[in-house]
Amino acid sequence: MKNLVLVGFMGTGKTTVGAALAASLEMKHTDLDDAIVEWEGRSIPEIFTDQGEAYFRDVETKRLAQLLAVGSQVVTTGGGAVLRKQNVEMMLEHGIVIALHATEEELIKRLEKDTGRPLLAGGVATRVKTLMAERAGVYDFAPIQVDTTGKSLSDIVLEIKRQVVERTQDGEQ
Template identity: 50%
Template structure:
């Protein structure tokens, strides 16, 4: 088994929920890079974006991944934009098996609707989700395994991931 299982994907694909379930199944701790940033700064991510900007947040996110990935036998859940930086993609590949979660437009829209903690979705939700999906197309292709979460319950997704891990 890989040293870490690192979940990447667009917001609303189920990284946090699936990460928790994977951690419980394997007896591994789940570490979330967004949570790390919030605990480190004492500020919610939307506030960081508003006050300091996206670039500052991406610096903190890279620092979070660096620190989190020093440990092993954990599920690492990342923010949707974590793979934007090449250094983050390299680190994730080096420190574990990267699993990209995907979902179709309608599923993502349903999952993120009403969530005020997503600074990149301010404004017209439908347009923002469509734009992010287009902007990040191909971003997660570096992953070792890609799992579509559309129409599947958490247990099914966890089994798919574990099957994929066993066959790597």
């Protein structure tokens, strides 16, 4: 089976959904951010502080290529992984891409509890609104789109599995 690649804005549930999806399909789950932390030997906030976002994005692209080459796994990405055309092309070539979405209000509620996100410095609500505006449409390339707002984890996983099966039966990506 091809890789299943989950993309979406931060807080949409990519890592949580990816782990549950992988378990239900008996596939390996790899979180791109975790793989970067392991490779770099330091946290993402430390990478941003020490080297900057451009360096982080370079590492992200290299690590994504390595992970996608393995095949047959669920790969969850950071929210900004789709900002590089090269990453999008790799995801589409080596996987079935699933974009997770949630309402702005839901994202703010989820992210207010998370202190480890460098791009949210300066106030969660303000940054979420700004980043969502900047990233409008960047996840539209994904052939499978799933709204996670107000849905249970099991319902989200079932919806993804249903859409993946439909696409594979239709001979699509």
